[in-house]
Amino acid sequence: MALVLNGVPWFDDRGEVVNAHGACLVDDGGRYYLFGEHKTDDENRFDGVGCWSSTDLATWTFERVVLPVQPDGPLGPGRIGERPKVLRSPTTGAFVMLLHSDDLGYTDPVVGVATCDTVAGEYRWHGPLLFEGEPVRRWDLGTFQDDDGTAYLLVHEGDVYRLSDDCLVAEEKVASQVAPGGESPAMWQVDGTYHLLFSGKTSWERNDNYVLSAPSVRGPWRHAGTLAAPGTLTHDSQCSFVARVRRGDEVVPVYMGDRWSFPHQASAATQVWLPLLVEDGRARLGEYWPAWDPETGERVDLPGVVAGDRFVSDDPATRFEVEVDLPAGGGRLAVLGTSDSASGYARVDLVGEDGEARSHLVDLYSKVTADGPVYVSPALPAGRWTVRVAPTGEVPAWWKKDGTRFGSSGAKVTVEGVAVLT
Template sequence: MIGSISEQCLSGVCRPAVSTVLPERRLCVQGGEAMSQQSLIISGVSWFDDRGRTVNAHGGCIVGENGLCYLFGEYKTDEENRFAGFSCYSSPDLVHWTFRRIVLPQQADGLMGPGRIGERVKVMRCPTTGRYVMFMHSDDLGYRDPRICYAVCDTIDGDYEFRGPMTFRGEPIRRWDPGVFQDDDGTGYLLVHEGDIYRLSDDYLSAAEQVGEGIALGGEAPAAFKLGGRYWMLFSNKTSWDCNDNYCLSAPSMRGPWTYQGLFAPEGSMTCNSQSLFVIPVHTDRGMVPMYMGDRWSFPHQASAATYVWQQLSVNQGRLRLAEYWPAWSPVSGKEEPFEGRRIDVGFRSDRAGESVTIPFHGSRVALTGRADQWGSYARVGIRRAGMGGESAMVVNPIFVSWYAKSPDFGYRYVSPELPEDDYIVSITVTGEMPGWTDKTGQRFGSVGSFVAVDHLLVM
């Protein structure tokens, strides 16, 4: 768990007001039964909310208020890339998420209407007005009409009112991939691709001054934070939905000068197969650790299969590092911790569409492990109650799960939500798809195969 999160989010990260530690295990009641639940941040798998649906909030941020973490993000579909709304979830511990609402739905027309893209949503509370300001990238479906837009709301998880494009010197900011940063004195900053930095007006509703220009040419997905007395900014290279080796810069102030610091994750890891998103501090038993938040995109089935990579950062001898990838770790202890379960060998590997494997188990939660690589593709994974058939037997509806990874990865591919202890059957069905896409230049990215590989099932 993290400590209670204060209402202020300064330096682009949430500052815990009180470092309180809750028990590593808690009792969760579902279906009238009490169950012990392991409270771990598990990267690279779909997460499930209080409704049993996938947490669908990508490209966003976390804001703290009244002891809760509020996760904002893009509400994706599994069919196509279009703006379907921005979602909001809340959590007391970064592990268990409650769906609040779609805080900004698709508009009837205009920049956030039908046939538009809506991405990279960020939210900050303006200290001078007390209102919450939401920033976003609007575009056409071909990514040829970019605008940075904004919306406002009096409450953190209320209905945001769309206001239109952000302006600088009276002109719309026609850029993309907004990031935000709030300094210790409450000054707000807007970050965009290529490394331009704007100081916001006192009410956060326009850009008052450009304080940085082109500090990361060719870069996108900026994320800024303050650590060790310096300002840091993360950037991704431009490889469409595919991941790459992200890099960082540092400076003594937001005005610079910015110094290129190179890769912060091991070279070739493709930043743990993710793209930079946001950084927040997590207060653990061993002190505060900055947590990198990244998106592991999964085009085209983003709603089910796009996942999150949340890992610890450190500064060593003046260099920012994500030194080691932990598939699962406890936000209480701040240490790597494996998913606990009884192992069942599966040994399934196939690229034939429709081929499937079913595995019976008795327990309350399961995880699938296997290798993901450039030959991987999608499976549909679901859980039904044993001895029953039809849709009424499904306790976890099938979702798309990805076995594609640009940098080969062996680890968790699927972790189910907590269920009442009972007899179940998990099914894994190969879709036969070869997920691929092209960028605006026509360059192809994605998988070169359609394999699904399941090595083990872990049963809690």
């Protein structure tokens, strides 16, 4: 069974982490294409836009870095490139990517444009998106394409621009400042009601994302509460996009969110994807699901601990270790543990009886305490595997320009044991 697994690293056909953040999903020719920031583990700089494809939202094939670092200019070396969003022009058929470009100090923002004739080819950088002849100098962005093909640019604070038919120019501002203090916008439409999603400004930290609703993209927009239950911090994630996912004869909205992991965004940041509900005209997320079936849209319960004793430590000289036998046909190994506000990074090592070894970094920090899978391996062959989990001693923490500290208060690692997924 193909499962969407939340809050754990995803692995592609190469066995590499799916490093796609601030992402979007495009359905083309019966295949889904995931575009996202190809992050680094050393600093928050642009390292390209990556693309992966899938038919089931669970198994991912690496396509390529579709927009690499440019020789110079807004996406040149030492710059920022964030929140790539890809649309298809209803008139030209070209694929158009919009993204935020900036310097490392976030003092030179611009919304940029790149295009490609094919969904997963190499995109050509054109430069800034223009509105009334001037570059759109905004940062957090999203996009939305209505049923009639009309495309919109969404930016922080709640401005919405209608794009030209070729999606290369912002032609009209149709809403202004409808969400002061809001960032990471996303929009979707169900039964004639438009829903506009925002996160609060808390740096890489998660918060209770909220929704505005309206009968038209032009408004009037009204606040419709938090997306998930208050205090859950949107299931410990920040919105990035709302995808349109096929389910039988229906197309249903799916929330896509990031669990950032500063500073190790490339190796330890993860995703939270969940079906969106609309009840009595109100959009919301239900309870958190560690795993769900994208074919049915229903939760799938994962197995419990089959091996190992509870382990709690912040000392890199200590480790959890257990041997687990995978049955004929192989399977995946899941490390079950606890994430909380005093937890840090762990190194997970898997060693097969033939000497095959895999090593991955996992982030156990969460402002909201949660129990469940903190790591699920790629598919492994049958046989005996040794699972080791050790604290690295590093604390996930970061500071805003004004000195405000975010992140964990410690480097604790809690492991309950190992489960087997077949």
